[in-house]
Every structure is written in structure tokens, then in C-alpha cells.
Amino acid sequence: MTVENASAPPSTRRPSAERAAALAIQHLLSRQDAQGWWKGDLECNVTSDAEDLLLRQFLDIQDKKTTHAAARYIRGQQREDATWATFHGGPGELSTTIEAYVALRLAGDAPDDPHMAGAAAWIRAHGGIAASRVFTRIWLALFGWWKWDDLPELPPEVIFLPKWFPLDIYHFACWARQIIVPLTIVSAKRPVRPAPFSLNELHTDPRLPNPSRRLAPVNSWDGFFQRLDKALHAYHKVAPRRLRKAAMSRAALWIIERLESDGCWGGIQPQATYSLIALRVLGYQLEHPVMRAGLASLDTFAVWREDGARMIEIAQSPVWDTSLAVCALADAGVNPDHPALVKATDWMLGKQILRRGDWAVRRPGLDPGGWAFEFHNNNNPDLDDTAEVILALRRVQHPDPVRVSAAIRRGVRWSLGMQSGNGAWGAFDVDNNSSLPGKLPFCDFAEVTDPPSADVTAHVVEMLANEGRSADPRTQRGIEWLLTEQEPSGAWFGRWGVNHVYGTGAVVPALIAAGLPAAHPAIRRAVTWLRSVQNDDGGWGEDPRSYLDEDWVGRGTSTASQTAWALLALLAADERESEAVERGIGWITLAQREDGTWDEPHFTGTSFPGDMSLSYHLYRQVFPLMALGRYLRAVQQGQSVCGTSDLPR
Template sequence: MAVTAVGPSEPHGTGTLDAAREATARAVDHLLSRQDEQGWWKGDLETNVTMDAEDLMLRQFLGLRDPATFDAAARHIRSRQRPDGTWATFYGGPPELSATVEAYAALRLAGDAPDAPHMAPAAAWVREQGGIAAARVFTRIWLALFGWWKWDDTPELPPELIFLPPWFPLNIYDFGCWARQTIVPLTVVSAKRPVRPAPFTLDELHADPARPNPPRPLAPAATWDGAFQRLDKALRAYRGVAIRPLRRAALKSCARWIIERQENDGCWGGIQPPAVYSIIALHLLGYDLDHPVLREGLASLDRYAVWREDGSRMIEACQSPVWDTCLAAVALADAGVEPDHPALVKAADWLLAEEVRRPGDWAVRRPDLPPGGWAFEFHNDNYPDIDDTAEVILALRRVRHPDSARVDEAVARGVRWTLGMQSKNGAWAAFDAENTSPLPNRLPFCDFGEVIDPPSADVTAHVVEMLAYEGRSLDPRTRRGVAWLLDEQEPGGAWFGRWGTNYVYGTGAVVPALVAAGISPASPAVRRAVAWLESVQNEDGGWGEDQRSYPDREWAGRGASTASQTAWALMALLAAGERDGKAVERGVAWLVETQQPDGSWDEPYFTGTGFPWDFSLNYHLYRQVFPVTALGRYVHGEPAAATAPRSA
């Protein structure tokens, strides 16, 4: 089934349409001006100060102190401190213990005195919350590197884990790719237990300095937590009797696994945390800092640094050029930019060059599947992801490229790979298929966020939308995806958003996909979604949703209006045939009224998601690309099924 464009009709508010046209033109000019000469777009990817703190602690641990770098990082960390002296993990969020502990420790390393006016309240708050002992495992591992915490009081993580076959419970491929890339090097760190004492103590962060490492209560043996606590106790006992040749072989295998996954630019998986832990692990195994692997790895870390005009330095957890570029291309095309515009052709050329053509870790579960698809970052051939692949294909189909055969071949490979990554329940995850074991999240070590990669509504929706645009609406695999999405709708009418915040993101992704795949805008599922979006629209006409909607459903659809979330809601409503509705008119008016003179929007709020609640993201380009998409569809109508109908 091919999807056809629905031509726009004059809305009830013609003035709103005229204002939207002008706003769209300004926004298109702004977005075009931000394209790199190579063809890509990339906005800053902001997380929280633990990235900056751990970067400083890494440099301290390796003996790479640079006063200018430490000063610039400390400036950024201080700038994110809350008035009460604590740190949050997202803009406007509540204080968070581990972030505050790590920020405080990093500022101490940068030279801030414990009795300084901004430091003493932070320490007092940490003590009130239970001190270092109540912080997450990752935080305590970092502190153990400097003697601020005892290694004996961190969960055991043996490197022999590398030998478990893929069918065995808790093998490394049971973990999501982001966790896998971190856990393997951390098994080396856990085995080595290094301590390079800091020049000061952190006694002021202990609730009881005389008893800094209080024992944790043991859960009942019949519970999952109790069972894994006892497993951890058994692994500690094993540490004392581990067969030395087996331990040495495991460490060598871990080193080989890490090195094999280093990317051409020196990074690991295109994300900062695995690079940090891989460098520490290899250094502990005897690789000096001048070794090519570590030299390139350290150089890659510098590329995660964003230097500000005020002299501060922020660390990105990862970079999103492929994602930003395909979203920008879709936005510009839907906003009326000609499909053969040089900016779009240049973007398509860059995206085509970024196609992943070799197997990665995903092949462990899909060994017979030929490679294809796209990753998220500049360099990440080991971990292409399904979400990016779907959106890149949607972007390529909006471009009139001079070498159409090249585009068709790349798209065909991407579609084949995506279909092959479908999970048995009919849905799609981000990086792997069947990565749904409940066991990894139960480990005492894994308290830092989501560590598995189950299918999600937002990724599945993007795949279904892409398959519909490829003329595959009637393909049984597409229909299974549609059926899964319909089953996943919340009772209130929304869909959960795994990789964006949250129900507004999920609903904004699913409704356009369902309609593209042939579900009628008049269907009960779409009508429930429309009703939910209308019910959570803010009085100012925009939409917003706070990160707190992940742990607390009362926050679903609630939050200060943002440009990106307003655009997501509008994209769903427009796909549902609500172009002339009052909610759409008010939402469009909000985007027009909040647009800045240069055609951009401001958005300090975090509307992206790494791990629900535990790791929040502010994609700085979201505030540009999604409003352009929504306004473009309001002005020009829903996009056609790419450039021409294609058979299934």
C-alpha cells in the first residue's frame, strides 16, 4: 500500500496559517545556516555533570592534570549547581545524590575548598541523604579508585564473565549494547581494584565518618534481590580461590574484546562512558598512555568536549550527527524545501557514506542477517541502530538524489536489516533483537539505569512508518508491528516513550506511523490518542512533559511547554486529521509566538531520554528540527510516501 499526500485546506484561522508560513520560512533559513560544509547537522547533546566530573576523575587517575581543563570543567559544574547546593540530573529536576557526590568530588580535585560557600551546603545535603554509602555503585567505584571507598564494598564483577556463551544466563550479550561496552572493561577494573590515593579525604561526605562503610541489609533469600546479593557473596568468595591461569586468560580476552571494538577514530561505540572505562581497563592491563590504542582513545575523549564562550567546558555523553542530520533533512523537506536542494543532496551524500556495511554485536542474535543500516554517531560501526536506520531511510526518500540507484541500494540493505532485527513479539528494539532477559537489571551492580534493550513503541513506530513509506504496509511483518503498537496503547490513549520524554514523544511517534500504515484517523485508537493530547495541552497552547513522568504517572503529559514536545503533539494531531482543530491552532500559535528573531527556539528543558528517569538528555537540535517539521506539515499538508510509490 502506498501512502499519498493529503493536500491542505484553508484552516479556520487563516491568520494562523499566514503566521505559520512566515515562522516556517525563518526556521528553515536558520536550520540551513547550521549545516556543516560536509553535509551534516549536529546539536550539542547535554546530559548532567557526572560526565564532567568523571572526565576530571579519569584525568586525575591517569596523571593527566591540566589546570586549564580542570578550571574550565569546574566552571561548568558550578554553573549547574542548584541554589540549595546540590545537583540534579536534568534542568529543573530534584536534587540527586550520586550526581551531587561526583560533582563535589570533582570540584575538590579542581581546588575548591570544602568550607567554600557553594561546597559546604552540598556536603551537608549528602550527609543528610545517607552519605557516600547511599550513592549508586558507579559513583562508589569512582571513589574507590582514589581510596575514598573500599573496593570490598562494591559488587563483584569477575572478568570470567567474558567466557559465558550467548545462551547462558547473564552472558555479556544479555546486556544492552551500552551496558555491555561498559561492563566488560569494568570487569577488568573490578579484578585489579586499583587505588591511587587522592591528596585529601572526603570524610565530610560520610553520614558517620567513624563508620563510613556501613553494611547493607540482606534481602530475604526468596526474593530476586536476596538471590543476587547471595550470588554476589559467592563471587566474592570465588575471587579468593579463582584459578590464576583462568583469570589471566579472562583478562586477556577482555582486552581483546575491548580493542576489537575500538572505532577508527579511537572511541568506543561513539559514546563517552565506554571510552572512559576502556581506557582505564587497558591502562591497568599494562598499556601505557603512548600506546596507539590509548593515545587514540584519549584523543577521542577530547572530541566530546564543548567549549563555551564563558570559558567553561561541557562533556557530551555522545554525539548525534546521523540522527540530527536525518531529522533535519525530513524537517526541511516537509517544510517545502525542494527535494533537489543542494543542502538536502549534500546531507544525503553524507548519510550514504555513513552506512554501516559490516557485522557488529547484533549478529550474535542474528548471525545470518546481512549488515546494513546506520548508527547514531560519527563513528560506530559495531552498533548501528534500528531507530536511526528507519529515520535515515525516511530522509533519503525525501531527497531527489542524482544517483538514485545508489540510494535505492542503500535503502534496500537498510530495510532488509531492519526487518531481520524484528523481535519475536513483532516489535523492534533500538540495537538488538530479543535483548529482554530480566536478569541483568537484578544484579547489585546494575543500579545506574536500564541495562537491557527491549522493544519500544517509539522505535517500532518509526520502523512501521518507514515500511509504510516503502510500500510495505501490507507486509505481514509490518502488520505485526502495527498490532503490537495497538496492544501497547495506554488506557488513557497515550503511548510510552522510551527514547524521548515521554508519553508525548511516544504518542507523537505512533499516531503518524499508524496512519501511514493504513489505520484510519477515525479509528478508536487514534481518537483516544487525540483526546489524550487535547486533555494535556497547556493553557498557553503548548505541550510539555517533565522527566518525572517516568517514575510517577501523575506527571504524564505535564510540564512547561517546550518547542520539541509541542511539535511532537502537533505531528500526531496533524496525522490524525486535526489540522483545522482548535488544539492544533493553539499549538501552532504557541510555536509562532515563542520563536526567536533568528528563527530558532529556546529550550532549556530535557526532552530526550537515555535511561528512563536515570539518564536524561537535552538534544539542542530538537528545539529546531521538530518545530520545522510540525510547522511544515501544518502549512504544506502531510508528507507524501517519499517521492514515488513503490511495491512491497
């Protein structure tokens, strides 16, 4: 998007900002569900859509309508060079392109169709199937397109490892262990469903589809784990039958215990997919209650578009979206007792998790009280959602303040108890930062641990400051950790949003809310960095490639959400009268459409840095409104806006 004339004089800026905020408020209120929540689509790359079709083929539950609609969506995401990318505007990616190609072949597209032949040629030119990631080759092995012997081994006996062992399942992040446990069963059973066609056209040499790989030096971690994998392959052939059966039974029980009330597993599509495959290969019939519930949940991830295409959400974000929507509306001046905010509060209160989950393995004595991201995920609440929900609850004047205060106390207590040893906070677990799980040959894609991050820690620190706990030693440790994590440029890394603009936009308001003055050197360095990466059009943008290539740090097409994040930091740092803020507000107001919305095709959310990006469709609505509201309040009050610490409690 190109926005011109964002440098209009400040005298004309406020009326434009007020109009933009009013339109955005009207639109956002109109999108609230009758139950009180907000949720935007959560867009990923087409691997979710491809794997959904592969799952249906494996389970023999495919139907023409679903297949046709999914294929329509996958085709619509193909790039001009016949590849598929992992984010809007990104380069072609091998494994994503392979999975999309295979899914379209299952849907009936012929290999000599121009769009298919072009994709196959590109795949071969980039190493073919043999160069794809392990998870892609696992999917292909399910149909005999790849040999199980040529995949890393992951024995189900890992379920018996004690919790202190460096590679037990609780040393993996919650999202990883809920995929790894099912895949240990699949790895042990090695199922193969007859493939309806060959994939010779995706091999660089069909006569040698599984080329051997050279071993790394024995004195390196890669070399050690490669040789361990060879030993595990040998063990697969001689594993005691009784022990293996017991391990698979324990793993199956572990999976079933984590089935949510809506039939899904943690509200995450890949976890549901792999759990269904594991149970099926163990002999669970499709009519089994667990299987029926899991299969029914698959459709909840589907978004049917007006053109007849069907997109799969990798997860759903109602708790996160609702808390952000409440904060944005409150920041923009909506009355704290507005019926929409009260209804949203009631819904959020009902989503507080009051039972122990996997997090209790490391914190067995801690009482529950967190919130999760999804509609149903009682096992894995997270610190990010918990912090934002509490910030949102404090913005609302609810008719039952005692109930609200009790929920907040539980959430604060749980958050403090989930602090890691270094003083910071991870998303789901405590001290989940071992480097060993990621070195397994099995783990060549995405993050498999959950170490503390600057953005999550910032949100928790901001929440604690808002609760009057800035002087608490635990909050102070979080502040100290954030200060040490600032990069030489002045920015902070963004783990769950793209990227340094997101991290800096989270940390600066948190530090100011916690009592750091705007003149603090860390704040000034952050302000200087944000000014230096502002685009000529007045907005901010950062491409997901910044996770892998430093040349992209702070660089990218201006987007509504990223411009808002930069503005939130600058406004907190008392930069309301600066040229950077005026130009940023100008970009926000000029980029808004007549219906009060913003367009944002770019991906500004992050699932796994460098591997999987996300597009939260509500980000483009809530964050610009939040920035406009704080800007207008700053101009009206003639003072800095420091996030939330100045709101009445």
C-alpha cells in the first residue's frame, strides 16, 4: 500500500485522527459476536490446507465439495513463478510448494497442467523431495512416497523418560510435545496407505529418490544425534514388543487426556491432525467417540470464502482478539461501562482456566488462573493472553467488580508463579529453554522450545505495573532482563510478531508503565531506532525475512499494525509532538478505508521465527485504533501516554 501526503501539518491532524477513530470504533463494535467475543481470521500458509486434504485421504473421509474448495484456495495462493510462499510477498519455499503440489494432485490437477509442471520443475531445481523438511517427508511416507527407514526415528518409549531427563517430552514446548507424542506412535507403526499416483516428477533422479546424507563429525552435536538416530533405527527392529506396546498405550492415553470439550486438541489444527492419525493407526475406528469428536473439530478450522474457496486456520484466536479489541475501544474513548465491553468482560471471565495443565509439571504447587488463546484449551494457558486479558479487564467498569477483581488476582498470582529463572517469561512454560531438543534430526522445522521472549515479558511487566506491582522484586527482575535484551540498534526482538517493530512496540510502553522515564537511555535508543526505520510514506513495516536476514530488520512495506506498534512506543516515550508521530498518524488516517477498516495483506504475526508467519486479520483493526486513541488522549491531555498505568483501577 502506498500512502501519500502523510506529512500534513499537526493543526489538521487531530480532526482526521478523530474521524478515523470514530469510524474504526463503529466498525469494530459491529464485528462483536453476540456472545461477547471478537475473532479475526488467522491466516497461515497453504501447508495447513494441503495437510488437511492429505489427512482426509489417509483416513478415507474425503468429499468432493471440501476437496474442490480447498484446491481452489491453494491454487489461488500460487505465485507467478509457480511456487508457494510462507507469507504474502515472500519467496517460494520448497516444502510448502511440495505439499501444495501433492494436495492439488489429490484434487485431480494433472502433472502436465502448466501450473503443476512449473511447480514440479521448480521443486526439482531446488533439490526435490529429498531436500524437503522432515515433516513433509513424514506426510509422503504415509502414502509410500518416501521410505520410513529414511526418516529420523522417534520411539514411543520417550513417554517413559523421567521429567528430569534432558529429552523428556516436557523439555519440548507445549505445541511441540502435542505433535511429537502422536508422531512417536506413527513412527513406530510406520503405516502406509496405497498412493493413487507416483511422484517421480518431484525427484531430481527418480532412480535414486532417497539419496544418503553425509554424517557430521562425531565430536559435534549434529554428529552425535545423527549416530543416535542410527542407533534408534536399529532399536526399532529389536524393541521388546511388550515395552513398545505399553509405550504406545501410554502415549495414546496422554493424547486422549488432552482432548478438549470441542473435540480438538488445544485448539490447534496440527495437533488435532497428528493425534487423529496416531489413534487411527493404533486401531481406533472412525466411529469411536474420541475419533468422532476429533473429526468434527476439523471443520471448525475452515473459513469458507465468498468465491467458494476454503481456507484452514492453523488456530483460532478469540481470547487474544477480544482482549485487544477491548483495550483498543477503551483507549479510543468508549465508555468503560459500554454494553459491548461489559459483554466482552463476561465472556473473558468465563474463559479463565481454573484447572492444572502441563505447565504444572514445572510448577506443581502453583494455583491455576491463566487464560488461553483459543476457544477451548484448558491444558495450555499462556502468559501473553493472561497479561492482555487482565489489562483489558481493568479498562472495564463491570457491574460485578468483586468477581472481576478475584479473577485478576488469580491471573496475577499465576503469572508471577510462571516467571523463569532468568527473571523473564516464556509463553507457556517455565524455563523451557534447553538447546538439546532442537538438535534432534527430527526437529528441522520450527521452534521446539519456549524460552522467554521480550514481547511476552513486556506484556507481563506492563500488566504487573498496571496492578501497582512495579516495585515488586519479580517485576524488577523482568525489567532488568528486558534492558539486557535490548539490541545494539536500540530495538528488541519480536518472538510472536514481526519482528523488531513488534518487540520494540511492546517493550517501550511496558518500561514506561513500570516507571522508567522517557529520558532513560534505553528508551532514547529505541526512539532513535524507530525514527531511523520509518518509511518515506510515514508508516512502518518489517518483512518476516528479518528473522533470517539482518538486511530486512526494520524494513518492509508499511502496514497498519506495524505502524501502530511503532506509534504505541513513540507515544509512550513522550514523542507525541514529534515529526515521526505526526507522519505516522498521517499514514494511519490516510490508509483507512471509508468503512473504517484498514487493508493489510502482509503477514505481521509470527508462529515460528523464520519458518511460519501468520496474518491476524483483526490486527489491522485493533492496533491502529489503539494508536489513534492514545494519540488523541495525549494531544488532549498534553502529556505522554504510557500504555495503561494511568487508568483507574
